[in-house]
Amino acid sequence: MPVGMAFGVLATTIGFTATQAVLCSATALAGAGQFIALNLMKSGADVLAVVTATTVVNLRYVLFGATLSPYLAGMSLPRQALLAFTLTDETFAVNVNDRRQGLSTGASMAGVGAVAWSGWVAGTAAGALAAAWIGDPTRWGVDFAMPAMFIALLIALAEDRRHVSVAALAAALAIGLPALVPLGIVVPASWVIVIASMGAATIGAVVFR
Amino acid sequence: MSSGYIWAIIGLMAVANFLVRFPPIAVVSRLRLPAPLMRWLGFVPAAVMGALVAGEVLRPGGEYLITPRSPYVLAAIPTALVYVKTRSFLGATLAGMVFFVAFRALLG
Numbered sequence: 001m002p003v004g005m006a007f008g009v010l011a012t013t014i015g016f017t018a019t020q021a022v023l024c025s026a027t028a029l030a031g032a033g034q035f036i037a038l039n040l041m042k043s044g045a046d047v048l049a050v051v052t053a054t055t056v057v058n059l060r061y062v063l064f065g066a067t068l069s070p071y072l073a074g075m076s077l078p079r080q081a082l083l084a085f086t087l088t089d090e091t092f093a094v095n096v097n098d099r100r101q102g103l104s105t106g107a108s109m110a111g112v113g114a115v116a117w118s119g120w121v122a123g124t125a126a127g128a129l130a131a132a133w134i135g136d137p138t139r140w141g142v143d144f145a146m147p148a149m150f151i152a153l154l155i156a157l158a159e160d161r162r163h164v165s166v167a168a169l170a171a172a173l174a175i176g177l178p179a180l181v182p183l184g185i186v187v188p189a190s191w192v193i194v195i196a197s198m199g200a201a202t203i204g205a206v207v208f209r
Numbered sequence: 210m211s212s213g214y215i216w217a218i219i220g221l222m223a224v225a226n227f228l229v230r231f232p233p234i235a236v237v238s239r240l241r242l243p244a245p246l247m248r249w250l251g252f253v254p255a256a257v258m259g260a261l262v263a264g265e266v267l268r269p270g271g272e273y274l275i276t277p278r279s280p281y282v283l284a285a286i287p288t289a290l291v292y293v294k295t296r297s298f299l300g301a302t303l304a305g306m307v308f309f310v311a312f313r314a315l316l317g
Contacts, residue, residue, distance in 0.1 A: 002302055015210040020219060027223035032261075037218060041210065047217045055225040060257045065233030067250040072238045080238065084231035089258075090298060096254055141306035141313075144284055147265035148305025151285055152292040154258035166252045167259030174260035175267050175275075189271055193264065197256035204256070205249035 003149065004123020006142035007034055009131045011124075014042050018128035025124035029117060031088055032146060033058045036190070056190040060197065064092045071099055075106060086113025088120075093153040100159065162208045170200035280312035 004025060011021035011034075028034060033054035040050045064087060072080055091112050098104035098112075127134070134140070158164045173196035177187045187195060242250075266281045267274065274281060288305035295301065 001299065002306065016215055020212075020215055024219045024222065027219065028226045030222060030226050033222070033226070037222060041215075041218065047214065047221065050218050051221040051225055054222055055229060058226060058229050061226075061229045062233050063250070063253040063257065065230055066237045067253050069234045069236075069238035070242065070247070072234060075238070077235060080234050081231055084234045085227060087230045087234075089261075092254065093258075094298075139310075141310040143269070144281065144288075144305050144309030145302055147262065147269075147281065147285065148288045148302045148309075149298060150258055150261045150265055151288050151305065152298050152301035154255070154262050155289060155292050156296075156298075157254045157258050159255075163252065163255040167255040170256035170259035171263030174263045178268065178271075178273075193257065193260045196260040197253060200256040200259065201249050201252040204252040205245060208248075208252075 001119045001123040002142065003031065003145045004120040005127035005130075005134075006137050006145055007038075008124040008127020008129075009134050009137040009142075010035070010038050010127075012128045012131040014038055016128070018125065021128040022121060022125045026117075026121045028054075029086065029088055029120060030054055030058055031120075035146070053190045056188075057193065059194045061087055063197070063201075068092065068095065071095075071104065072106075079106065079110075083109055083113055086117050088116055089153055090149070091116045093156050097156050162204065165208075166200050166204035169203060170197045173199055278316055280309055280316060283312040283316075284308035 007025060008018075008021050011024065012018065016024070024034065030037075036057055037050050037054045040053055045053075065084060068083075068087070072083065075083075091109075094112050095104055095109050098108060127137075154167060158167050174192055177185075177192050177196060178189070180187070262285075266285045267279075269279075269281050276282070284305055287308045288301055291304040292298070292301035
């Protein structure tokens with residue numbers, strides 16, 4: 001919700017109408033990807049660059065989808081499509097958590113998706129409509145809304161020592177990769193998350209048998 | 210910024226975001242995956258979140274900011290504690306924003 005509001009405010013400040021901001025949230029449901037899109041649009045990037053950057057940042061959803069899919073075996077394609085559409089960092093974390101506690105069913109996953117989608121879209125609408133009144137959203141700490149949510153999701157997903165080790169390794173890679181530029185190793189910023197997490201998961205899968 | 214430019218981006222983002230989400234679910238759920246791949250997938254969520262948190266907290270806006278005076282670093286710690294205590298995603302997000310505003314104001 002607060003992150004959705006932040007998107008609504010920021011989108012209207014760079015020239016989206018309220019309708020466009022809400023439609024963008026409702027159809028893309030891309031979280032961090034949407035903020036990156038706004039940043040690039042503000043700097044005048046062309047359409048292809050904006051769409052490519054958001055897609056690469058959201059490549060983690062390929063991994064999420066593959067991770068969830070064993071739970072979804074036997075579900076019909078249209079229902080899988082619906083769940084895929086509402087797959088976000090939050091819904092993924094909640095579903096994986098529920099699953100571990102044996103609470104997850106097809107219906108509960110659909111419910112989680114519906115709640116997350118409504119919150120994100122309603123937040124965007126509220127932010128877009130109240131933009132003039134809210135003013136500069138950074139005054140309210142929205143810069144930290146996304147990091148705070150990721151911190152909570154990280155704790156929810158790091159269930160044991162092996163997962164904590166892999167998360168720490170991914171963190172070190174994510175911080176270390178951009179520092180390699182002086183050595184001539186340039187990892188594009190939008191790829192850092194994907195490469196760091198795939199690398200750490202691979203090392204984890206090899207080390208922890 | 211032209212309206213056509215905005216609409217083109219909205220449309221293409223919608224398509225691209227569905228394409229990264231749906232095919233892996235549709236295809237992988239119909240296969241029997243080998244054990245090592247399943248193990249790898251089990252580590253992916255924690256790894257992605259670890260990388261995201263590190264990037265957001267230690268490189269906010271894509272610039273290194275690794276100091277004990279960073280409001281991002283300072284706010285991260287109580288935010289984690291709030292989540293551990295409450296197990297509420299929304300609560301931790303809102304608390305994190307409050308901590309962040311407070312530390313930023315304190316550090317000027």
